[in-house]
Amino acid sequence: MSPMDQNNQEAREPVDRDLLISRVVDDAASAQDWQQLRALAEYDPSVWRELFEAQHAQAELAQAVQQAIAIADGIDAPTQDLGGPNFRFRFRQAATWAGWAVAASVAVIWVAPHIGTPQATPVSGNQATLVPEFIQGGPSSEELTGFEAYRTPSGSRLGELASPRSMTTEPFRQASTNQQNNALATNTEHLAEMPDRELLEIRPLPNGQLEVIYVRRLIEKAVVDEGDLYQVKPDDAGIDRAVPYRQRRPSSGPI
Amino acid sequence: MKAKPQSQASVDRYRVDPALVVRATEGHAEAVQQLWQSHRRWVAAIVLAHMPREADLDDLLQDIAATFVRSVQELRTPGALRPWLRTVAINAARAEGRKKTRRRNALESQAATDPGTFQRDETPDTTAAAPESADEAQWLLDLIAQMPESYREPLVLRCVRGMNYKAISELTGLPETTIETRIARGRRMLRERVAMERDRKTGAAGASQRGVRESGANGEVNE
Numbered sequence: 001m002s003p004m005d006q007n008n009q010e011a012r013e014p015v016d017r018d019l020l021i022s023r024v025v026d027d028a029a030s031a032q033d034w035q036q037l038r039a040l041a042e043y044d045p046s047v048w049r050e051l052f053e054a055q056h057a058q059a060e061l062a063q064a065v066q067q068a069i070a071i072a073d074g075i076d077a078p079t080q081d082l083g084g085p086n087f088r089f090r091f092r093q094a095a096t097w098a099g100w101a102v103a104a105s106v107a108v109i110w111v112a113p114h115i116g117t118p119q120a121t122p123v124s125g126n127q128a129t130l131v132p133e134f135i136q137g138g139p140s141s142e143e144l145t146g147f148e149a150y151r152t153p154s155g156s157r158l159g160e161l162a163s164p165r166s167m168t169t170e171p172f173r174q175a176s177t178n179q180q181n182n183a184l185a186t187n188t189e190h191l192a193e194m195p196d197r198e199l200l201e202i203r204p205l206p207n208g209q210l211e212v213i214y215v216r217r218l219i220e221k222a223v224v225d226e227g228d229l230y231q232v233k234p235d236d237a238g239i240d241r242a243v244p245y246r247q248r249r250p251s252s253g254p255i
Numbered sequence: 256m257k258a259k260p261q262s263q264a265s266v267d268r269y270r271v272d273p274a275l276v277v278r279a280t281e282g283h284a285e286a287v288q289q290l291w292q293s294h295r296r297w298v299a300a301i302v303l304a305h306m307p308r309e310a311d312l313d314d315l316l317q318d319i320a321a322t323f324v325r326s327v328q329e330l331r332t333p334g335a336l337r338p339w340l341r342t343v344a345i346n347a348a349r350a351e352g353r354k355k356t357r358r359r360n361a362l363e364s365q366a367a368t369d370p371g372t373f374q375r376d377e378t379p380d381t382t383a384a385a386p387e388s389a390d391e392a393q394w395l396l397d398l399i400a401q402m403p404e405s406y407r408e409p410l411v412l413r414c415v416r417g418m419n420y421k422a423i424s425e426l427t428g429l430p431e432t433t434i435e436t437r438i439a440r441g442r443r444m445l446r447e448r449v450a451m452e453r454d455r456k457t458g459a460a461g462a463s464q465r466g467v468r469e470s471g472a473n474g475e476v477n478e
Binding site for chain 1: 282284285287288290291292295296298299300303312313316317320321323324391392393395396399410411413414415416419420435436438439440442443445446449
C-alpha cells in the first residue's frame with residue numbers, strides 16, 4: 001500500500017476509542033466527543049481507567065521529551081562562520097550579475113559589427129515607445145564617451161550599449177566581413193526589454209536636473225552561422241577571451 | 256466529526272516570519288541566529304524521533320546548526336524554511352544511524368576474525384528494562400525509539416510546547432486528520448509497551464522473590 005493510500009485510509013477510519021481518548025488528553029475534544037465517550041463508558045467503564053492512564057503516560061512522555069530537547073536551548077547557530085555581514089549574499093549577487101555580464105558580452109559580440117550602421121537595424125515601430133521620456137531629453141550619444149547609440153531606422157533612439165571597442169569583441173570584428181555584418185543585421189530581431197534596469201550613476205546637472213546613467217537589457221534574437229558566433233570564456237589565467245562557439249553534437253554512440 | 260480547534264497562539268509560536276527569513280538569506284548574522292533560536296526546539300524533537308538510541312543529541316544539533324548557517328542563504332522562499340529544516344534534521348539523524356551501524360558491523364566482523372582481541376560485552380541491555388533500573392525519562396524515550404517511525408515523529412512533536420495538530424501537519428506536510436490518528440495510535444502503542452514492560456518487570460521481580468523465599472525455605476529445611 002502506498003503512503004498516500006495509507007494516509008487516506010487512516011483519515012477515513014471512524015472515530016474510535018483511541019481517538020476520543022487522545023482528543024481528551026490533548027484538550028481537543030468537542031462536546032460531541034465527550035458525549036460519545038460517556039456513551040462508550042456506560043457499556044465499558046474501563047474507558048475511564050484508560051483515559052487516566054493515557055493522561056498519565058502523556059504527562060510522563062512530555063516531561064521526558066521536554067527534558068531531552070532542553071539541550072537545544074544551549075546550542076546557538078555558529079554565525080561567526082559567516083564571512084562578515086552580507087558577504088555571501090553580495091557574493092551571490094555578484095555571481096548573478098557576472099552571469100548577466102557574460103550574456104551581455106555575447107549580445108555585444110553578436111551585434112558589434114552592426115553598431116555604426118544603424119540604418120541596417122530592423123526594428124518594428126512600436127519598440128521605440130519603450131524609451132522613457134527622460135531619455136528623450138537626456139544628453140546625446142555623442143556626449144557619452146565610450147557609448148554608442150542604437151537608432152531605429154526612423155532615427156528615434158533605443159538606448160545605449162557598451163562600446164564594442166572592448167577586448168572581447170576584437171576577434172569578432174577581425175573575423176567578420178562586411179557581408180557577414182549585413183547578414184547578421186538583417187537577421188537580428190528585437191524581442192523585448194527586461195523590466196528592471198541597473199542604475200550605474202546619478203550626476204546632478206547645473207540646471208538642477210539629474211543625469212541618470214543606467215543599463216537596459218534588451219532581448220534580441222539573431223540567426224548567425226556557427227563560425228560567426230563567439231563566446232566569452234576565461235582562459236587558464238582567468239582572463240576573458242572570445243572563443244568560437246561550437247554546438248554540442250550527439251555522439252554516434254559506441255561502435 | 257472533527258476535533259475542537261486548538262488555540263491559535265500555539266500554532267503561531269512556530270510561525271515563520273518572512274521578513275526574518277529574507278534577512279537571514281541575505282546573510283545578516285543576527286537574523287540567522289534569531290531564526291535558529293526560534294526553531295531549534297522542534298528541530299531537536301525531530302532529531303530525537305529519528306536518531307539511533309545511542310546517538311548524542313547535542314552533537315547532532317551542533318551539526319544541524321552549522322548546516323543551517325551554511326545553507327540558509329540558499330532558501331528561495333520563506334515557506335520552504337520548516338520543511339527544509341526538518342529534512343536537514345532527519346538526514347543528520349539517519350546519517351548518524353548509518354554511521355553507528357557501520358561501526359557496529361566493523362567491530363563485529365573484526366571480533367569474528369580475531370576473537371581474542373575483542374570480547375563481547377556480556378552486560379545485559381538495560382535500555383528497555385523497567386523504569387526502576389534506569390532513568391524513567393530515558394526508558395520512555397527508548398520505548399518510543401522502538402515504535403514505527405511514522406508514529407514516532409508526531410508523538411514526539413506533540414510533546415513540544417506549542418506543537419498542536421495543525422502545526423505538526425504544516426511541518427510534516429501530512430493532513431491534520433492523519434496526524435491526529437497517528438498520535439492516537441502511537442499513544443495506544445506506547446501504553447501497551449509500558450504496561451508490558453512493567454508486567455514483565457513485576458513478573459521477574461515476583462519470580463525472583465519467590466525464588467528467594469523457596470531457597471530460604473529449603474535452607475531452613477536443610478538446616
